[in-house]
Amino acid sequence: MLSAKKIILTCSYLFFFLAICFLISIKSGAVSFSWGEVFDFSNKIITSIRIPRVILSLIVGASLSLAGVVFQAILKNPLADPYVLGVSSGGAVGSTLAVLLGLVFLQPLYAFFGSFLSIVFVLFVAKRTSSHSLILTGVILNFFLASLLTLFLSLASPAQLSSSYTWILGSLSFSSWDLLLKLLPFILISILFLYYCSHLLNILSLGEEKALTLGVSVQKWNLILLLITSFLTAIVVSLSGIIGFVGLIIPHTARNIWGSDHRILIPTSLLLGGSFVMIADTLARTLFLPAEIPVGVLTAIIGAPLFIYFLKKGYDFQSARN
């Protein structure tokens, strides 16, 4: 049985790990700093470039992992990820459209609306929030939007192409305090709300019948939780582009270690996901200096083999347990 003590203890050492990753990420980059310089807040590179970027990677990783947990619980599908209902392809189409229209500075806004509109469309078409019809509608929409994206890209000039590609491959290089501070309240409120619902997620993940007979209005809560989670994902996608595999691999790692109770699964996924993207982005910035590779490429390169390793080890994705 889960106790508050276990949650606090586990989260403390994960937080400690996150703090170390945070410091290392600030220290390393195109310009490398000594440990003394890391705490020198008069340094412009540290305060206005490094720190916002590292914080963004933390937020993106944490939010995507959380979104993965919630989607898996509500769709009752261990292979669901934040992008399963068309959020990513919607965002890609939106941002490419912004580029084609010459509105590059509005790229995040277009991406946000692209993402959010696709999820609203899926919820509207699937009518009932049963997991099968949602996933099917999501898959179909993903196909449709992928062809639309290809169409847009074939119409684009080389400069527009490169600008779209950077976004589609996922990058944290557009970060600034300005945008981050504007979106931070929405992100934090969504995360807190979803954590508040963690026990509810335990019940919802049992299935509709069970949840109903335990007094939970399944349709209502599924809809609320899906909307909030998609809102969170759409914000993250608009900030960072498509960073794949985080929302799949992190929740499963956390399930594997700490079990499927959402009261511990959510905080551990948040902390683990934040650390993971922070490390991945630091590697993306430093591995091939002076070039920077897209962080989305790196998370997939690390994520896919990890996934296969879990499978080979005999990890059962259906019951999410060794």
Place this chain on the structure above:
Amino acid sequence: MIFKAQEIDFWIEEKKILSNISLNIGSGSFTALLGPNGAGKSTLLKIFSRVLEPSQGKLFFEDKEINSVSLRDFSKNVSYLPQNFHFPFAIQVLDLVLLGRTPHQNFLTFNNQKDLYISISALKKTGVEHLQDRYFQTLSGGEKQKVLLAKCLAQETKVLCLDEPTTFLDLKHQIEFSDLLKKLKSENNFTVILATHDLSFLKNCCDHTVFLKQGEVVQYGNTKELLTTSNIAKLFDLPKASLKGFPLEEYPH
């Protein structure tokens, strides 16, 4: 009166599953739903436990229209044991039984000593206390059934809706299960509605029986009077001779 069904119909698209069901389920009664496969037993149980809503007709719970009772209050009164159970994620037995406490908690509370005590005694009652740390997915069909029954007991409801509760149980546990139900009956003022194919279990435990056939109530009444060879033969479209040796009253009344 715990449940009062008035002319309930249930449709799935064009197919009529239940038609014109009118039933009164008295407080403290044990009622069995009996009938061939596809007669609508499970559907009717799901309507009583509010998993499904009737397409037409009215259902009253303790003389209140069912929709005027909040889902949460309802779940403090009625629990449901489904026929098949599959959970997409790993869950430990004790955690699952503790989820039965949900209607009595709010979302943020951790299980307190009382919840733990109630859940463990529910596991004791169904005889699966030793499984509490096992993962539900690793249990056998019968063990799963008993764990889920413990979950229903931990919910502390006065009505239990059980969908074929003895299907996966071995002989010993079938007998223990009917003893358990009888004990519950004598201890508390439990009302039980169950679907079953097990005639001796039915005869042993249930004072009322509903015959369902093709979505309609064919007969409803006292188990002793209804459970005759000719009635059963008619219900299942069987020749009377084939029912030899079944625990039935010999002569039709």
